[in-house]
Amino acid sequence: MTVLAVAEHRRGRLRDVSLELLSAGRELTAGTDRAVHAAVVGGRAERFADRLARVGVDVVHTTAAGEAFNHDVATQALTQLVEAVDADLVLAPHTVTGLDYAPALASRLDWPLVTDVIGLSGDDGLAVTRECLASKLVETLAVDGERAVLTLRPGAWSAAEGSGDADVRPFTPDIDDSAVRSTVTGFEAVGPGDVDLTDADVVVAVGRGIGSESNLDLIFDLADAMGATVAASSPPVKKGWLSADRQVGQSGAVVSPEVYVAVGVSGAVQHVAGMADSDTVIAVNSDPTAPIFDVADYGVVADLFDVVPELVDAFRPPER
Numbered sequence: 001m002t003v004l005a006v007a008e009h010r011r012g013r014l015r016d017v018s019l020e021l022l023s024a025g026r027e028l029t030a031g032t033d034r035a036v037h038a039a040v041v042g043g044r045a046e047r048f049a050d051r052l053a054r055v056g057v058d059v060v061h062t063t064a065a066g067e068a069f070n071h072d073v074a075t076q077a078l079t080q081l082v083e084a085v086d087a088d089l090v091l092a093p094h095t096v097t098g099l100d101y102a103p104a105l106a107s108r109l110d111w112p113l114v115t116d117v118i119g120l121s122g123d124d125g126l127a128v129t130r131e132c133l134a135s136k137l138v139e140t141l142a143v144d145g146e147r148a149v150l151t152l153r154p155g156a157w158s159a160a161e162g163s164g165d166a167d168v169r170p171f172t173p174d175i176d177d178s179a180v181r182s183t184v185t186g187f188e189a190v191g192p193g194d195v196d197l198t199d200a201d202v203v204v205a206v207g208r209g210i211g212s213e214s215n216l217d218l219i220f221d222l223a224d225a226m227g228a229t230v231a232a233s234s235p236p237v238k239k240g241w242l243s244a245d246r247q248v249g250q251s252g253a254v255v256s257p258e259v260y261v262a263v264g265v266s267g268a269v270q271h272v273a274g275m276a277d278s279d280t281v282i283a284v285n286s287d288p289t290a291p292i293f294d295v296a297d298y299g300v301v302a303d304l305f306d307v308v309p310e311l312v313d314a315f316r317p318p319e320r
Contacts, residue, residue, distance in 0.1 A: 003029060004087040006078065007040040007052055008097055014040075014048045016198065017093040017152075019159035024091055024152055026056035026160065028122045037061060037085055038166070041077050042069055046170070055162035061085070061171045068184040069097055075104045076180075077173040082109060084171065089126070094151035094254075106149040113149045114141065118156040118277075122146070131276065154198065155256035155277055195229065195245045197253040202228035202261075205248055205275070208235040209264020209285060209304055216241060218308050219263060225315035228261070233271045249274040264304050267292025284308070 003025040007018035018040075025036040037059045038052040045062035052060045063077050078101065082090060090105065092098040094116050106113035119129030119140075126143040128150060197203065204223040210216060216236075223230045230246060237247045248255055249271040260278035265271060267283070267290055275281070276295055283296035284307050293299045300307055 002035045002037060002085055002087045003089045003091060004037045004039055004082060004085060005091040006093075006098070007038055007048060008093050008095060009040065009043060009048060010097075012043070014051055015093070015095075016159055017095065017154040018048075018052065019054065019161075020154065020157040021091045021093065021152055022052065022054050022057055022160035023157040024120055027157070028089070028120050029056075032122075035059070037087065039063065039078070039081055039171075041074050046168070049168045050163075053164050053166035053168065054160040055164040056160070057164050057166040059085070060166045060168045062168065063171045063173060069100075070180065070182060070184050071100050071104065072180040072182060073175055074101045075108065076175050077171075078105050079108045080173045081171055088147050090149045092149065092151045094153045098151050102149050102151050109147075109149070111147045111149050112143055112145075113151075114143065115151045117150050117152050120150075153277070154254050195243070197229060197231055197246065197248060197255050200229035200231075200255065200257050202226055202259045203231050203248075203255055203257045203275075203278070204228045204261045204263065205231040205233060205265055206236055206242075206263050207233040207265030207271075209266075210236065210241075211264075213239070213241040215305075218305070218312075221312050222261070222263070222308050222315070225312045226259075226261070228259075231255070233265045233268070262292050262296070263308060265292050266290050267295065 005021035005025045008015045029036055035058040036056055038057055039061040040048045041063045045064050049060045049062055092102045103113055114128050116130055117128045121127040126146050127140055129140050132139050206219045220230055231248045232242045232246050236242045237244055250273045252274055254274045256277040258279045260275050260281045262283045272295055281296045282298045283292040284300045284304050285292060286303050288301045
């Protein structure tokens with residue numbers, strides 16, 4: 001088996017999930033003669049080669065096909081690369097970009113597609129693990145044959161470490177310009193872009209229960225006392241109270257901090273999908289039937305305006 005992990009970069013920066021894909025590939029091939037290849041497509045791909053040449057990676061393919069991501073170009077390039085290296089398994093990030101090309105790639109190759117994977121096994125045929133029903137159940141699926149395209153959830157694997165001696169090989173695909181039906185005219189980040197929730201060890205998330213924008217000061221006080229980053233479910237973002245880069249969920253960031261404090265968050269499926277892998281979840285909500293309690297390790301059924309000030313006092317260092 002040859003595993004091809006497709007790295008992701010944005011605006012000149014290699015995204016952390018790229019190294020997580022390499023960890024998954026190494027885990028799947030450990031103790032075998034199977035190879036792990038990494039691919040980076042678009043832009044000045046060669047500048048990422050050294051970071052992708054981690055221990056256990058055999059080959060890094062650099063494909064300078066276009067400066068910015070383009071669905072049609074990436075799909076053509078990856079299809080040709082898969083065939084050139086005779087890959088059996090393609091690992092892509094479960095991100096907006098990965099979900100753009102992965103289904104098209106699977107369709108071109110006529111391979112199965114499995115998305116949002118959190119676990120892999122190749123001991124007795126290929127098997128993948130996913131969460132379902134708002135992370136209440138974990139399912140293991142046997143993939144028919146060993147050839148498949150998988151999208152892996154960011155944060156499900158640790159980033160690969162250790163510099164290796166991978167062979168770096170430029171790959172030049174034969175792009176059919178007549179089949180390129182879209183043109184990238186620019187890139188615009190949503191919101192101020194000054195918050196990276198995926199790097200936060202502690203997150204305090206606020207939901208509809210905060211009531212109004214003026215009450216957010218209380219949440220920022222708590223985050224300051226805990227050394228946390230403020231996040232949100234969809235309603236506060238849609239109302240314009242917080243910027244889009246603070247949203248957690250299917251249409252926002254996927255996070256896996258050590259501690260996730262959900263304050264006034266109901267726990268809709270879309271939100272839970274973005275934070276279910278947190279090590280410890282603490283929920284504060286006045287509604288005892290709120291779905292957030294189904295995924296919480298600790299829950300407080302009370303008015304957040306009674307609880308949060310007490311938490312601020314508890315975490316804030318005493319004045320000297």
